[in-house]
Amino acid sequence: MPHSILPGFRLALACTLLYLGLIVLLPLAALLWQASGLGFERFVAVTTSERALAAFRITVLCAAGATVFNAVYGLALAWVLARYDFPGKRLLDALVDVPFALPTAVAGVALTALFAANGWYGAVLAPLGVEVAYTPLGIMAAMSFTSIPFVTRSVQPVLEDLSTEVEEAAETLGAGHWRIFVSVVFPAIFPAFLAGCSLAFARSLGEFGAVIFIAGNQPFRTEIAALLTFIRLEEYDYQAAAGIATVMLAAAFVMLLVTNAIQLWSLRYQRAGR
Numbered sequence: 135m136p137h138s139i140l141p142g143f144r145l146a147l148a149c150t151l152l153y154l155g156l157i158v159l160l161p162l163a164a165l166l167w168q169a170s171g172l173g174f175e176r177f178v179a180v181t182t183s184e185r186a187l188a189a190f191r192i193t194v195l196c197a198a199g200a201t202v203f204n205a206v207y208g209l210a211l212a213w214v215l216a217r218y219d220f221p222g223k224r225l226l227d228a229l230v231d232v233p234f235a236l237p238t239a240v241a242g243v244a245l246t247a248l249f250a251a252n253g254w255y256g257a258v259l260a261p262l263g264v265e266v267a268y269t270p271l272g273i274m275a276a277m278s279f280t281s282i283p284f285v286t287r288s289v290q291p292v293l294e295d296l297s298t299e300v301e302e303a304a305e306t307l308g309a310g311h312w313r314i315f316v317s318v319v320f321p322a323i324f325p326a327f328l329a330g331c332s333l334a335f336a337r338s339l340g341e342f343g344a345v346i347f348i349a350g351n352q353p354f355r356t357e358i359a360a361l362l363t364f365i366r367l368e369e370y371d372y373q374a375a376a377g378i379a380t381v382m383l384a385a386a387f388v389m390l391l392v393t394n395a396i397q398l399w400s401l402r403y404q405r406a407g408r
Contacts, residue, residue: 165379165380165383166376168373169376169377169379172373172376176377180377181377181378185357185362186378188354188357189353189357189361189378190359190381192270192355192358192359193339193358194339194385196270196273197277197335197339199277200275200277200278200281200334200335201281201331201335201338203274203278204278204281204331205285205331207278207282208282208284208286208289208330209289211282211286212285212286212289212293215290216290216293216294230282230287231287233281234283237343238280238342238343239343239344239347241279241280241343241344242345242346243347245275245276245344245347245348249266249267249275249348250267253267266348268350269350270355272348272349272350272356273345276341276344276348277338278338280337280338280344281334281335281337281338284331284334285330285333285334288326288330288333289327291326292322292323292326293319296322296323301319304318321400324400325397325401328393332389332390336389336390339359339385339386340382341358342360342361345358346361359378360382362378363379
């Protein structure tokens with residue numbers, strides 16, 4: 135076996151596998167084991183009940199809406215931070231990571247205070263007939279706040295490393311700014327952009343602390359899957375909670391598989407075009 139340039143390879147591999155087994159695989163196995171205690175018929179009954187389906191629908195639609203917003207705004211924010219110098223840039227760059235450091239419950243309380251009817255934002259939006267707090271729009275606002283850094287931090291370093299020479303060459307050939315972005319820049323950052331959007335969507339699916347305060351937790355209207363799981367735990371129905379959580383786990387797993395497949399196709403397409 136050739137000598138590895140990495141010292142302590144076996145120890146590092148053992149620690150990695152131990153972490154993967156104890157911290158990731160073992161809890162997931164416990165979840166699946168708990169859900170298996172339902173039996174097939176009760177598992178279907180629990181996960182396809184009217185209330186559960188409504189919670190799944192609200193969660194997925196709100197997470198998708200938040201991800202669409204983050205895809206646009208997060209890309210624009212990454213572009214500004216990577217391509218321009220301006221006063222306060224370091225402060226703005228630091229503020230991007232605030233949702234990572236801020237407890238989600240604090241974020242939920244702050245957003246509820248802002249978007250309530252007598253809040254700073256709510257007082258302006260209420261006369262216009264726009265309600266945010268205790269509506270699905272509030273859920274999307276909370277999900278967007280907690281997941282926006284994933285898109286920005288995934289795309290920003292790729293933009294910073296991307297050479298501007300190709301863009302300048304395209305401009306000399308007569309291409310407009312939009313054509314340069316679509317044909318030159320976006321294909322180069324697409325894998326990172328897709329990864330950031332996927333992580334943002336996955337985070338939104340599992341968000342709990344920031345959502346429960348601003349959602350109002352009304353069944354069939356603003357009740358998300360994570361909250362329904364928590365309610366089942368409070369009722370000591372651990373198997374039903376595990377069943378609902380298993381559905382969300384399966385949805386996240388399928389999404390990651392699709393994302394990886396798209397990224398692989400994109401990389402192969404880029405290599406074939408060179």
